[in-house]
Amino acid sequence: MNGDPDAAGSDRETGQLVYLNGPRDIEFREYPVPDPDPHAVVTEVVRSNVCGSELHVWKGDHPLKDCVLGHEALCRISDLGDAVETDSAGNPVSEGDLVAPVYFQTCQACDFCRRGEFYACDNDYEHTGKSPDIWPHFHAPWGTHYYIYPDNHFYKVPEALEDHLNVTAAANCALSQVLFGIQEVGVNYNDTVVVQGAGGLGLNATVVANEFGAETIVIDGVDERLDQAEAFGADHVIDFRELDTVDARKERVEEITDGAGADVGIEVAGVPEAFVEGIELLRKGGRYLEMGNVRPGHEVDFDPGRLTRKSIDITTAVEYDPWVLHDALEFLAATVDDYPYDQLIDASFPLEDIEDALEASERRDVTRATLVPPT
Incomplete structure (x- = not known):
């Protein structure tokens, strides 16, 4: 069934997400896991990192306010929309595949997109800025699930990176x-x-x-x-x-x-x-x-x-043309054994300990933390 799943009854699977209710005010909220629209994808979050941008949002020092948090993510496809057969580069995808999503959208309709300046899309954070009360709820990846909208690019993870989950989660930033x-x-x-x-x-x-x-x-x-x-x-x-x-x-x-x-x-x-x-x-x-x-x-x-x-x-440069993530994954796959990328992600926290992760990041006790949702 596509559309608002809340109408399907109380027996639906639910997931959790991290919501910022105001500066340094973190809430965990629970919502039904959505069914995807035909051109969308529902994923389970495998890893999601704590970037400096989230610290600014958390502290109230960022244009984003009162939103679902997170953007550096590695996800596993759990439900494909009926019309989705490939990722944004044309690679076949199926349930269970690891994918990296671009964290912002390109609307294809604003003046910037029409000029081919997709990195400057005027509606880039339209989904991220939505209240989680609005279906499909999981607008950003600090949570158990993440909804990839039809206008969000996403790319299948190369096999060479499947043993480097934390590093791959950071590729989209x-x-x-x-x-x-x-x-x-x-x-x-x-x-x-x-x-x-x-x-x-x-x-x-x-x-x-x-x-x-x-x-x-x-x-x-x-x-x-x-x-x-x-x-x-x-x-x-x-x-x-x-x-x-x-x-x-x-x-x-x-x-x-x-x-x-x-x-x-x-x-x-x-x-x-x-x-x-x-x-x-x-x-x-x-x-x-x-x-x-x-x-x-x-x-x-x-x-x-x-x-x-x-x-x-x-x-x-702020943001990037969405297909650059595909290039970044290929670049990372080609160089992952040549540089100590794993040193960049030096702390792992369960999702429920997100406040500890934020505070450790603010104190610079860690270089970058990764969040692991419950399985």
Whole structure:
């Protein structure tokens, strides 16, 4: 039966989800598991990670409010709509298959979608922002189930990743984002790329830049993150506690680049001051990718003349074209044995302990936590 399952009686299977009722106010709610519409898919959540975005939403420092939480997910198909035979890349799918869903929709109807700018869809969070009281309830994957709408892309997980569940769950966020951003800014063979920040985005950016044939410089100020940057193939690391001024870090980058400065800068620290510094680290005619500062309202003094006099091109990236997730899964499958991706997900929590996971993440006791729903 398709449509609202609540009319089918009280004997239906139910599932749980995590709902944010306000800043730091988490509720568990229970709803009937929906039957899919013909072009939709019902899944059981296998893993769902705690990303920094969820921390911002949880703390009330994000445009999303009062919603079902989660976006980094790996799911198993439990019920296919009658019209669904393949994933969004044309691969045949059946019940029991592992799939990775794109966490936002592309409506195909707004001005941006009509221009082919699917990463900028004007209705990207339409489903995520719905109340869970609205059928089909499971609008985001912090829960036991997740509903993949007809306008959500999803991709079957390559066999090479079936033993890397936590890592694969993260592919639809950090890896897809940096793969899209790096393609947009244009990283070429033999470029020198400076990455500001060695969190999840920064480490994935380092891997992608490495695989594109670039020389990589990673800047951070946490011992563990600097060690991880080296493990993920950074050619050089800069500890901003030792080189504690912009001029000192600029001098070090110029030393590495024979006085020129980096060809490409990637800001993934999420600190407004990093943007100002990044311009100083680039050569004349360099390219700069801004991805980390995603929260409006955080300001910094900036001299636009410095940008203009150096002829710096600025590219920003938030979200990505939905088919990039397919590329990210293929990229991950090809490199999963070459880099320590498993180090990026270093703590596992039962779904019912979500508040412990959020608090540990906020304290930075963990790099990234994964949530495991009850079976």
